[in-house]
Amino acid sequence: MTHEPRAGLRNRWVLVLLLVPLVATLVPEFYNFTAPSIGGMPFFYWWQLLWIGGVTACVTIVYLATRRAR
Amino acid sequence: MTPPFNSFEFGVVVAMFAVVTVLGFVATRWRRGTTLASVEEWGLGGRRFGTAVTWFLLGGDLYTAYTFVAVPALLFGIGALGFFAVPYTIAVFPLVMFAASRMWSVCHEHGYATTADFVRGRHGSALLALLVAITGIVATMPYIALQLTGIKAVIEVIGIGGDWPLWIAFIVLAAYTFTSGLRAPALIAFLKDILIYIMVIVAVIYIPYKLGGYDVIFHRANSALAAKGLSTLLSGSQYLGYSTLALGSALALFMYPHAVTGVLAARSRDVVKKNMSLLPAYSLMLGFIALLGYMALAAGVKPVGGTATSPDTNTIVPALFNSEFPHWFAAIAFGAITIGALVPAAIMAIAAANTFARDIYRPYFRPNASDREEVVVSQIVSVILKLGAVGVIVGLKLTFALEFQLIGGVVVIQILPSVVLGLYTRWYHRWALVVGWIAGMGLSVYMLYVTPSKTAAHFGSASFAFSTWGLNTKLTIWTGIIGVAANLVVATALTPLLARLPRGRDETSPGDYAEEEALAIPFRPGPAAGQA
Numbered sequence: 001m002t003h004e005p006r007a008g009l010r011n012r013w014v015l016v017l018l019l020v021p022l023v024a025t026l027v028p029e030f031y032n033f034t035a036p037s038i039g040g041m042p043f044f045y046w047w048q049l050l051w052i053g054g055v056t057a058c059v060t061i062v063y064l065a066t067r068r069a070r
Numbered sequence: 071m072t073p074p075f076n077s078f079e080f081g082v083v084v085a086m087f088a089v090v091t092v093l094g095f096v097a098t099r100w101r102r103g104t105t106l107a108s109v110e111e112w113g114l115g116g117r118r119f120g121t122a123v124t125w126f127l128l129g130g131d132l133y134t135a136y137t138f139v140a141v142p143a144l145l146f147g148i149g150a151l152g153f154f155a156v157p158y159t160i161a162v163f164p165l166v167m168f169a170a171s172r173m174w175s176v177c178h179e180h181g182y183a184t185t186a187d188f189v190r191g192r193h194g195s196a197l198l199a200l201l202v203a204i205t206g207i208v209a210t211m212p213y214i215a216l217q218l219t220g221i222k223a224v225i226e227v228i229g230i231g232g233d234w235p236l237w238i239a240f241i242v243l244a245a246y247t248f249t250s251g252l253r254a255p256a257l258i259a260f261l262k263d264i265l266i267y268i269m270v271i272v273a274v275i276y277i278p279y280k281l282g283g284y285d286v287i288f289h290r291a292n293s294a295l296a297a298k299g300l301s302t303l304l305s306g307s308q309y310l311g312y313s314t315l316a317l318g319s320a321l322a323l324f325m326y327p328h329a330v331t332g333v334l335a336a337r338s339r340d341v342v343k344k345n346m347s348l349l350p351a352y353s354l355m356l357g358f359i360a361l362l363g364y365m366a367l368a369a370g371v372k373p374v375g376g377t378a379t380s381p382d383t384n385t386i387v388p389a390l391f392n393s394e395f396p397h398w399f400a401a402i403a404f405g406a407i408t409i410g411a412l413v414p415a416a417i418m419a420i421a422a423a424n425t426f427a428r429d430i431y432r433p434y435f436r437p438n439a440s441d442r443e444e445v446v447v448s449q450i451v452s453v454i455l456k457l458g459a460v461g462v463i464v465g466l467k468l469t470f471a472l473e474f475q476l477i478g479g480v481v482v483i484q485i486l487p488s489v490v491l492g493l494y495t496r497w498y499h500r501w502a503l504v505v506g507w508i509a510g511m512g513l514s515v516y517m518l519y520v521t522p523s524k525t526a527a528h529f530g531s532a533s534f535a536f537s538t539w540g541l542n543t544k545l546t547i548w549t550g551i552i553g554v555a556a557n558l559v560v561a562t563a564l565t566p567l568l569a570r571l572p573r574g575r576d577e578t579s580p581g582d583y584a585e586e587e588a589l590a591i592p593f594r595p596g597p598a599a600g601q602a
Contacts, residue, residue, distance in 0.1 A: 018164035018165075018167065021160055021161070021164055022161050022164060022165070025156070025157035025160045025161065025316070026157055026161060026313050026317055027313065028304055028308075028309045028312050028313065029309065032150075032303055032304045032309070033303070034302075034303060037285075037288075039283070039284055039285070040283050040284035040285025040289075042302060042303070044150065044153075044302070044303055044304075045288075045361070048153065048156045048157060048160070048357070049156065049354065049357045049358075051157075051160055052156070052160060052350050052353045052354045052357060053354075054160075055163060055164060055350050055353075056347060056350045056351070059163050059164055059167060059346050059347040059350070060347040062164075062167065063167075063343055063344060063346065063347050066343075067340070
């Protein structure tokens with residue numbers, strides 16, 4: 001019984017991870033630049049493409065952390 | 071201007087189309103239950119798709135001609151602003167992960183097949199359910215229209231004048247959707263994905279290699295855009311538009327009937343949740359396909375079709391493949407684009423037709439309709455909806471095909487308060503939600519009405535310019551954000567004021583929203599489980 005709420009609280013903090021990709025990609029002030037470019041691709045483009053990996057990681061961690069024990 | 075007819079490319083596309091048609095009819099027999107004569111079976115594939123099938127189905131459902139045709143055309147036409155599709159398809163998954171899980175659970179527990187079913191059960195309001203149903207059906211039509219525009223672009227580049235191939239595609243699509251239901255697009259989605267991935271991987275390696283690298287591509291694209299006063303970066307006045315297009319599209323996506331259908335066809339809540347972490351793989355593909363628009367600029371490709379003064383920019387991706395690749399590869403890419411448009415068009419038509427049969431036909435026309443009758447109505451309506459989509463293409467004169475989807479989003483997001491807030495709270499009064507919908511929808515339609523495009527005076531774009539209201543600014547915003555904000559404010563303000571009016575009966579209980587599949591499976595008379 002004492003274990004349950006603690007697990008719940010820990011899971012709740014994990015949910016913050018869902019906000020990170022939103023802030024990183026929905027605010028153009030953070031990434032509307034040309035430099036630094038990678039392989040000729042301006043920062044604007046590779047930063048957002050990179051966050052596709054970022055969102056995958058964040059959602060996967062949240063999925064694993066909130067998956068019900070069977 | 072129509073390019074010369076290419077019979078080889080035409081032959082390859084027809085052959086691929088034939089394979090897909092056979093698959094579509096064979097799908098009737100795939101993992102079938104005892105009968106297709108219920109919306110559960112025809113419209114939801116018996117709710118027994120696992121992680122992999124759901125991934126392909128939702129991938130085929132959400133990444134559509136929007137991805138393959140409309141987004142690159144937008145980058146080609148207006149530069150950096152078109153890239154909003156990437157943050158859109160990033161934001162959607164964290165936003166909907168938990169709501170989609172809760173939706174799956176409550177619908178599974180109560181046998182709901184549509185969003186409107188859920189709204190009726192949760193808020194106890196037949197009127198609200200009717201509004202949700204109509205909203206979903208109306209919003210789906212421009213989205214299907216976008217798919218048909220994608221097919222049309224391919225046809226134009228192959229060099230066929232006239233719309234008859236579009237009608238043949240439409241008839242075949244309607245026929246196998248009619249017989250096989252959701253199983254047809256689910257099965258074809260496998261083939262579609264294999265073809266699309268081949269096409270994209272080859273294109274993003276070979277074209278930059280041929281043109282001299284991404285450095286050259288971005289440089290030349292920027293010069294070409296600069297000639298029109300545009301850029302590969304956003305201007306300061308585009309920030310708000312960019313953010314709200316991305317956020318709004320993400321919020322609207324899972325309000326569409328077809329997205330909900332993809333979720334509800336899953337076997338378990340876990341399948342839904344797991345897919346939210348697997349689906350962004352498609353967004354990577356979308357991101358690189360978007361850049362095809364810049365590659366077309368860099369290669370100096372000209373769109374075909376349309377008129378001399380306003381060429382049909384939607385043809386830019388097929389035109390790029392035609393100019394940069396040998397004909398045999400271009401033809402495969404054309405086939406992939408066509409199939410990639412047919413799969414979502416089928417799912418969209420099925421989902422909207424289910425909504426009509428269950429939430430309009432049964433409650434308002436034939437309360438005693440049998441399951442069999444309900445399916446027949448769904449089947450017929452799925453055909454009518456595709457006809458409606460053709461009407462949308464004829465009726466709306468938009469500069470970019472992508473605006474079809476954005477206008478659909480403006481409409482469909484108005485059900486967000488009833489659906490998403492309904493998944494989490496019962497605080498809102500049903501009449502407050504009804505009035506909120508009326509206010510939000512009214513404001514949105516007005517804002518769309520006063521927005522012109524290059525070729526039409528009204529309903530020209532889903533980006534609203536504040537200068538329309540006499541404000542001295544170049545800022546634009548996605549119309550749906552203002553509409554849904556008005557909707558929420560009205561619903562929230564009216565809820566305490568309407569406390570005296572009787573509340574609707576809520577037939578769900580808190581536990582239903584966390585239900586796991588294991589609870590329900592023993593009670594299912596499952597023919598598939600015991601299938602030999």
